[in-house]
Amino acid sequence: MTSWAENMKENDFSAEANASERRIQVTLSGTADLTVRSQLDRFLRDVHGEAQRSRAEEVTVDVRALEFMNSSCLKCFVWWISTVQEQTTEGRYRIVFVSSPTVYWQRRSLNALACLANELITVQA
């Protein structure tokens, strides 16, 4: 049963999050560029807030339908990952990216993000 949900749609970008038990499922689609950077930033802060509140074990981020992400939006993920890393062991949770091998930015960018915190991040293709 879903206990928390967050949605945003802006320009050609949409983000959805649903929480169930101690897991959060995030789905991103469209194009994450400069025009949606501040909205994505707020969205990830809300996801992190809910993960902390619900003591989530894992957040899955499905980016298969995300056509492109620019460096400004990547910075939002750097903030998120770095913030999770700064938590005490109890406050940390795993982040799993579900990616598409046919969307070329994903392999390179997600692997670079994963290198920031190998202990927390998994990239599934």
Add this chain to the structure above:
Amino acid sequence: MSDGPTLSFGLQIQPQSRMVSIVRRFVEESFEKLVGDPEAVFRVSLAVHELLENAAKYAVGDKAGLSVYFESDGAAASIKLTNETTPEHIRRLRACIDEIQASDEPGELYQAFMRRSFGLQNESGLGLARIRAEGELNLSLETQGTTVTITASCLPHKETQP
């Protein structure tokens, strides 16, 4: 020299954030039809996007000139963006590109730029480091007064000896 066709074009555009993805898609869709290497197309379109975004954030005035040259086998590419900006931004840009050019480990430098960007809203240089690491393109900077040109390019692959 490439055996396949060479593609090139130039655009004068307003450096606005809403234009960036439109131009990137134009490049992707045009080149995908002609080029057999979608990953090479991605590398060029990534550079187009990040350079245009740089202009959208820091250009002064309402004009930016983009030129793209691409050999259809992906062996050589050049993406050049010219715009006006402030002396302060040119200083930061030069420092950033000098650091990128000096590094033999683009992937490690990209990681360092990512870590450094934590808490910074602007001017992290992450887009340029991304062009170098993910796009595998060399970066150079030319300035004339407050006119700045950033070039992202790769040279033709040298033939390897058997």
